[in-house]
Amino acid sequence: MTAESQAYERSLAMLRRCLSPAGFLGSPSDVDNYARIWARDGIISGLAALASGDASLVDGMRRTLLTLAQHQGLHGEIPSNVTVDGKQVSFGRLVGRVDALLWYVVGVCAYSRHTNDTSYKEA
Template identity: 45%
Template sequence: MLDTSAYERSLHLLQRAATPVGFTAAVHEHDNYKRVWTRDGVITSLAALASQNPTLIQTAKATLQTLFDHQHPVGFMPSNVTPGTHAVSYGGTVGRADNPSWAVIGLLFYTLHTGDSELADQYHTQVQKCLAVLEAWEFNGKGLIYVPQSGDWADEYMQHGYILYDQLLRLWALELAAAYYRDEAYREKAQQIRSLLQVNFWYSERTSGLYAANLVHQMPMVQKPYWLLGFNPARIYPQFDLQANALALLLGWVRRSSG
């Protein structure tokens, strides 16, 4: 007999984290975690959608409304929103480079899962702003966003630059937006990013098409059987990033090049 006790405890935890304005990242007051966070809120909302629990799905909808209603005019998304006061933080020392992608992913997954297109249509302009600010964060117009140190979930790690995890989230968001809004420009951008990831984040003997000059002589030193964490103009990060590799392999967007 299948033991569902862990699953039931998980659902109970989601119910405890539910508030009228969305899921909070913690159920107890601890630092600033009892707030609606873009990253945590969207990931929790994906779990709520998978549960098929109507009450939790309604909280997922409230989460998305809270986040998009507090988008910065420039286009980036809140780090977190405080229930009750609606005070907004857009990040600490730096902003959150993964949040615009997570917001678009959450919104369009909610739409596809429920068939409720109200939010996707209501926040179409906000989605455009999310994807526009991500394009601005390329800084050089070549296709990959540059992530500052402490600029995503790994805010206590030392990496910065072209981080695979953030590129994959952007790719996911673009493909969802291209499909739902029937936008050919988003589809073409996603294809460009997919090609760049195949060339620059998996070891290959080829040297053409590499994003940064240092990759030409550094890539042979990191012959790893997995997708690389990332790189910047000075170095490659050869560490294994489980979350990024899970996104790349399980979702099947990025595949190993034959070159």
């Protein structure tokens, strides 16, 4: 196996370790709140999942989008992060985080184009 193939397989293995029932975690280690569904990290992982074509990883992108959609704020804000159990949702502290919505839109567009699945939109 080439070094490139080994790196690719290690990358897929890392994505699998970050999978949770609610989508992609920022980290498989529960350090400094990273064992949460983070909008930016989850969507970036999801883009890699789409590129891989691995069905379980692609489903991880769908679950990430669902989790973020199910915890939208009253005005449509996308949370920056959500715990796997959905009990803690963060939109930022004194200063709101604006990149979550941008990454969410990127994720929705990429997932829809790749899979033609729009069922998550009903969430």
